[in-house]
Amino acid sequence: MSRRRAKTRPHRQSKEPQAARKRRSPPWSVIGVLLAIGVIANVVVWSRPAAGPAADYPEYTVELVARGEQAFLANCAVCHGPDGSGDAAAGVPALNGSMHAWHHPDSQIAGLIRRGGIQMPAVGPDWSDEDITAVLAYVKQWWSPEQRTFQAEVSRANP
Numbered sequence: 106m107s108r109r110r111a112k113t114r115p116h117r118q119s120k121e122p123q124a125a126r127k128r129r130s131p132p133w134s135v136i137g138v139l140l141a142i143g144v145i146a147n148v149v150v151w152s153r154p155a156a157g158p159a160a161d162y163p164e165y166t167v168e169l170v171a172r173g174e175q176a177f178l179a180n181c182a183v184c185h186g187p188d189g190s191g192d193a194a195a196g197v198p199a200l201n202g203s204m205h206a207w208h209h210p211d212s213q214i215a216g217l218i219r220r221g222g223i224q225m226p227a228v229g230p231d232w233s234d235e236d237i238t239a240v241l242a243y244v245k246q247w248w249s250p251e252q253r254t255f256q257a258e259v260s261r262a263n264p
């Protein structure tokens with residue numbers, strides 16, 4: 106092995122300038138193919154109807170969201186923060202889109218509010234469905250359309 110390499114080395118060295126010249130002149134056929142792929146990819150992307158899954162989640166009235174804001178500030182903000190960013194040091198999760206509040210179905214969050222969780226107290230044991238929906242309407246404003254669509258699907262699957 107080593108002897109063969111030793112023999113071929115001078116030969117390879119003598120070929121190097123030619124190889125360098127070869128490298129400098131671009132392979133036009135390859136560039137042509139790449140350009141064609143680029144053009145086709147652009148046409149495909151731009152002619153698609155709408156990118157991504159369609160937003161599909163319940164919309165709430167401004168009044169309901171405003172009512173939810175009142176309820177949130179009065180009952181939840183003390184722990185979860187007025188902007189829903191939570192309190193990492195105290196072990197209180199963020200309710201905005203930065204953590205995983207949006208993975209829970211409405212029914213589970215309603216249970217947390219009415220019956221409490223591990224550390225979270227039952228802040229609304231006698232809250233009506235509408236009270237719960239209002240506070241959820243406010244919290245969901247912090248979620249992206251994709252997060253809301255995901256959470257709406259989870260909620261439909263877990264009534």
Ligand code: HEC
Pocket residue numbers: 176177180181182183184185196197198199200204205206207209214217218221222223224225226228229240244
């Ligand atoms: C006394 C502090 C406190 C209050 C008040 C409170 N929470 Fe919580 N909440 C927590 C803690 C701590 C957790 C973590 C899970 C647990 O302890 O069950 C939590 C968890 C949650 C979760 C689940 C989040 C996740 O990512 O899993 C939601 C949703 C939630 N709270 C909503 C609310 C809403 C809405 C209110 C007001 C109606 C509220 N909380 C009031 C402390 C609180």
